[in-house]
Amino acid sequence: MNLKGIQITWLGHSTFRIQTPEGNTLYIDPWIAGNPMCPESEKNVKKADLLLCTHGHGDHIGDAVEVGKKLNPIVVGIFELCLWLQKKGVQQIAPMNKGGTQTVAGVKISMVHAVHSCGIQDGDQVIYGGEACGYVLEFSNGVKLYHAGDTNVFSDMAIIHDLYAPKIVMLPIGDLFTMSPREAAYACKLLQPETVIPMHFGTFPLLTGTPGELQRLAPYVEVMELKPGPTIS
Ligand code: NI
Ligand code: MN
Numbered sequence: 001m002n003l004k005g006i007q008i009t010w011l012g013h014s015t016f017r018i019q020t021p022e023g024n025t026l027y028i029d030p031w032i033a034g035n036p037m038c039p040e041s042e043k044n045v046k047k048a049d050l051l052l053c054t055h056g057h058g059d060h061i062g063d064a065v066e067v068g069k070k071l072n073p074i075v076v077g078i079f080e081l082c083l084w085l086q087k088k089g090v091q092q093i094a095p096m097n098k099g100g101t102q103t104v105a106g107v108k109i110s111m112v113h114a115v116h117s118c119g120i121q122d123g124d125q126v127i128y129g130g131e132a133c134g135y136v137l138e139f140s141n142g143v144k145l146y147h148a149g150d151t152n153v154f155s156d157m158a159i160i161h162d163l164y165a166p167k168i169v170m171l172p173i174g175d176l177f178t179m180s181p182r183e184a185a186y187a188c189k190l191l192q193p194e195t196v197i198p199m200h201f202g203t204f205p206l207l208t209g210t211p212g213e214l215q216r217l218a219p220y221v222e223v224m225e226l227k228p229g230p231t232i233s
Contacts, residue, residue, distance in 0.1 A: 002143075008231065010229075011038045026049060028135070029054055030067055050074050051064055054132060054148075055116060056081050057119075065089060099111070106139075114148060146160060146170065148169065161192050169191050171199065174208065184218070188220065189218075195221065196214065
């Protein structure tokens with residue numbers, strides 16, 4: 001895996017911090033304060049130029065409002081989710097929908113499908129949050145990666161490969177609320193990446209899938225198991 005100057009830090013679950021070639025800091029699915037996997041040293045977010053939200057569940061947007069208000073990043077999400085975040089005080093939203101592409105903070109962002117739900121828990125209510133999605137990111141150095149969000153495997157992953165061909169893919173493997181390693185191994189056949197970074201596992205005892213199991217079922221890809229905290233570049 002050649003990141004050509006990009007830095008990726010996994011904060012546990014589906015939360016990633018990425019530093020772009022231009023030095024911008026982006027967070028995908030910012031769930032920090034309540035994330036049991038997130039290292040203490042990462043809990044005070046000091047810089048965020050861009051937030052990407054895959055869907056409205058608390059374990060994906062848990063800190064989107066707080067970080068959005070404190071550091072004023074541009075927040076990308078599906079239309080309805082962005083409107084809700086704006087209502088909660090997020091200043092800069094860049095809403096989009098599936099099939100769309102926009103360049104924000106130097107990153108070319110394509111929103112793609114995900115098979116999952118997207119209700120937003122707001123106090124004692126669950127609010128319609130649009131649909132769950134994934135993102136294909138293309139950086140200015142040519143590196144392309146796909147963050148699948150929460151999803152089952154779906155046949156249109158073959159289209160994601162045909163259209164965007166991301167070499168690095170972040171796939172949920174925990175089972176129960178997303179794919180398990182079995183479905184993720186099938187997803188790898190459709191996506192044909194070089195490297196898979198597993199996510200959404202081990203956060204709670206219920207999320208039982210493991211990177212080792214995925215590697216056993218998908219010997220045709222490199223499964224890169226990250227630890228929360230250390231940065232890879
Ligand atoms: Ni979810
Ligand atoms: Mn989730």
